[in-house]
Amino acid sequence: xxxxxxxxxxxxxxxxxxxxxxxxxxxxxxxxxxxxxxxxxxxxxxxxxxxxxxxxxxxxxxxxxxxxxxxxxxxxxxxxxxxxxxxxxxxxxxxxxxxxxxxxxxxxxxxxxxxxxxxxxxxxxxxxxxxxxxxxxxxxxxxxxxxxxxxxxxxxxxxxxxxxxxxxxxxxxxxxxxxxxxxxxxxxxxxxxxxxxxxxxxxxxxxxxxxxxxxxxxxxxxxxxxxxxxxxxxxxxxxxxxxxxxxxxxxxxxxxxxxxxxxxxxxxxxxxxxxxxxxxxxxxxxxxxxxxxxxxxxxxxxxxxxxxxxxxxxxxxxxxxxxxxxxxxxxxxxx
Ligand code: NAD
Ligand code: ISE
Numbered sequence: 130x131x132x133x134x135x136x137x138x139x140x141x142x143x144x145x146x147x148x149x150x151x152x153x154x155x156x157x158x159x160x161x162x163x164x165x166x167x168x169x170x171x172x173x174x175x176x177x178x179x180x181x182x183x184x185x186x187x188x189x190x191x192x193x194x195x196x197x198x199x200x201x202x203x204x205x206x207x208x209x210x211x212x213x214x215x216x217x218x219x220x221x222x223x224x225x226x227x228x229x230x231x232x233x234x235x236x237x238x239x240x241x242x243x244x245x246x247x248x249x250x251x252x253x254x255x256x257x258x259x260x261x262x263x264x265x266x267x268x269x270x271x272x273x274x275x276x277x278x279x280x281x282x283x284x285x286x287x288x289x290x291x292x293x294x295x296x297x298x299x300x301x302x303x304x305x306x307x308x309x310x311x312x313x314x315x316x317x318x319x320x321x322x323x324x325x326x327x328x329x330x331x332x333x334x335x336x337x338x339x340x341x342x343x344x345x346x347x348x349x350x351x352x353x354x355x356x357x358x359x360x361x362x363x364x365x366x367x368x369x370x371x372x373x374x375x376x377x378x379x380x381x382x383x384x385x386x387x388x389x390x391x392x393x394x395x396x397x398x399x400x401x402x403x404x405x406x407x408x409x410x411x412x413x414x415x416x417x418x419x420x421x422x423x424x425x426x427x428x429x430x431x432x433x434x435x436x437x438x439x440x441x442x443x444x445x446x447x448x449x450x451x452x453x454x455x456x457x458x459x460x461x462x463x464x
Contacts, residue, residue, distance in 0.1 A: 138201030226432025
């Protein structure tokens, strides 16, 4: 048994997900792709024997497409997800679910009106083995009540099109989701702190940035986003509780001892660091759909809440002030 998948947006991650779905995920068949760049769509479609459909709207309506993966650029996500909900088709949407808060409210309303969960958001860290181990330790109460968390998100470098606001919206948004999930509570305020800028950046960019969050229980979470660190793709996380601390393990790698040094390779790409997490994320999504179940991963509410949080971080970036984070009450539908 397999499910027919249509994918919208055949860029960097779209192409990776197409191959993941075609070659690794059991029970998935990529039947069609769409992209505003027909050349890109044609190339990716040909590599897996899928059809090219000329618009996202027609792909969503296509009878062979039973579920949709959205990997277009962020500002296009909301309308494409809303069209999937209107068509009653499950949709896996890469982060961010939305770029405008008003669109998030429209998605929450439409999905609740549909009466069942149709949307899953691509926050893949929830599927990473190391983060899942941390979650088990926290949920078992092994370190007592969490008091503080220290997170590091470093990329070796970024494209010139990467803007200062993307440090929150595109990069630290992963920590926002991961920490909401690990701690099981919402953020209530944020302050964006701007350290000395690295010389190894495009001139328009403020890099690095530090986000200092407070949670509803008063825990503090600091997130360093440093996207031109040069040396590799490095994700660190430590949660400190009343009785102990838990730290995200680094990916397993052999330690080499040579020429008076002991060294471990640092990965260079997020595609490599989270390859297994992406596989598990899509496999679990497909398994749920094939089993006739609603998706169990990050929901529309999670996608909405993450954007509300990073939106406040961007306001703090501009004002320098501590900015309160005001989330409406979570609907029972997403409990
Ligand atoms: P990209 O620019 O390489 O690809 C985006 C593709 O979408 C392009 O081919 C573009 O032509 C197409 N597109 C844009 N608007 C469209 C529309 N209206 N209809 C159809 N196609 C459209 O970008 P990317 O790096 O692949 O990122 C895509 C999305 O995935 C972004 O939202 C990004 O944040 C997310 N992403 C997530 C992760 C992760 O770690 N989970 C990593 C990378 C990217
Ligand atoms: C990118 O969009 C991602 O999602 C990566 O996981 C992140 O590390 C990077 O900073 C973002 O630009």
